[in-house]
Amino acid sequence: MAVQSKEINLDQLGGTIYPETTNGEQLRWHSPLEAPFHIAGFPWLAQDGIYRRLPLASGAVLSPAVDTLAYCTAGGQIRFRTNSSRLVIRVRLAGPANMYHMPPTGQCGVDCYLGEPGEQSFITTARFKPTESEYESQLYQWDSKKDVAVTLNLPLYQGVEEVWIGVDKDAVISDAPAYASSRPVIIYGTSITQGGCASRPGMAYSNILSRMIPVEFVNLGFSGNGKGEPELAHIMSEIDDPALFILDYEGNTGEAGNIARTLPAFIQILRDRHPEVPILVVSRISTAEDQFYIERRDLNDRRRLIQIENVEQRRTEGDANIHFVDGFKLLGDDFVNDCTVDGTHPTDLGFLRMAQSLAPIIKRLLRL
Structure with missing residues (x-):
């Protein structure tokens, strides 16, 4: 005789999984678009006034997919210092969570780190109902005032229309470190690159790197659409005074001929405007699926070789500031097959290993 399964509702079983009332009326609310808040990861924020990773008007014709994905706030951070005994965040998203292989906390959530550069510690992630596109969530509450440096990592795979920061009415907010x-x-x-499929925003590898290396990281990962278009190279080249360009787009290039065609042109566009800025070319990471698909492994090998040859050729021609990293080695040697969610996209473990492998290379290139 078949036994019928029952729907499980943790709230009804005594487990509180959704946010409780935050008593937001007892707080003073601030827009992080105003001083002294610092917002990182949006180079055109001052120009356009919205949370978008690419400019609204650049003269370049973007594909509809890239134009839409630019509204995802991957890599965006709100930084400040406060002595408030409470911190509450109010967020209005462009839409609710809708991904099968990525938790709502990663797609639509905001997580919170406290501490000085190089000493930041995770404390919590916003709590919200995945079906809703607006939420208010308390991130911490102390018994008394405590001065802390705060970093809030914004959603990886959803747009953010508004953010408000709630603190004690008499709290002081000052500049971030x-x-x-x-x-x-x-x-x-x-x-x-965009962060699929981290469990929360702070575990995307660009955000992990920002805690290891105290500089701003701009995340221009575009899900399924990092194809090396020259329009993106031109836009990237417009960013003021970059310290380093990292090109990690092999995974979206398809046939080997595509990266053979796009990579030299992409690099040259960056070089025309930034002749001395280091460029780091990173090939695709290994994935759990690679061990079962011989043709895919062969394709990866061909694309990796093309990238190596491009970098070596430019170095032979005198460009000493271009470098290559074999992405196949970034996940380490043990439990590599457990580093992805779906056989392709990293888990938090995978992203951590990527960042740990890349950090010493980036520090050396930045001379930090």
Whole structure:
């Protein structure tokens, strides 16, 4: 005789999984678009006034997919210092969570780190109902005032229309700690670069790197659409005084001939405007699926070789500031097959290993 399964509702079973009332009326609310808040990850924020990773008007014709994905706030951070005994965030998203292989906390959530550069510690992630596109969530509450540096990592795979920060009515908000350098690191790539499929925003590899290396990281990962279009290279080249360009887009290029065609042109566009800025070309990471699909492994090998040859050729021609990293080695040697959610996109473990492998290379290139 078949036994019928029952729907499980943790709220009814005594487990509180959704946010409780935050008593927001007892707080003073601030827009992070105003001083002294610092917002990182949006190079055109001052120009356009919205949370968008690419300019609204650039002269370049973007594909509809890239134009839409630019509204995802991957890599965006709100930074400040406060002595408030409470911190509450109010968020209005462009839409609710809707991904099968990525938790709502990663797609639509905001997580919170406290501490000085190099000493930041995770405390919590916003709590919200995945079916809703607006939420208010308390991130911490102390018994008394405590001065802390705060970093809020914004959603990875959803747009943010409004953010408000709630603190004690008599709390002081002041400038975030200074970066080690004012020059940003720009990362261009795929869904993996964008943060798919981290459990929360702070675990995307660009955000992990920002805790290891105290500089601004600009995340220009576009899910399924990091194809090396020259329009994106031109837009990237417009960012003021970059410290480093990282190109991590092999995974979206398809046939080997595509990256053979796009990579030299992409690099040259960056070089025309930034002749001395280091460029780091990173090939695709290994994935759990690679061990079962021989043709895919062969394709990866061909694309990796093309990238190596491009970098070596430019170095032979005198460009000493271009470098290659074999992405196949970024996940390490043990439990590599457990580093992805779906056989392709990293888990938090995968992203952590990527960042740990890349950090010493980036520090050396930045001379930090």
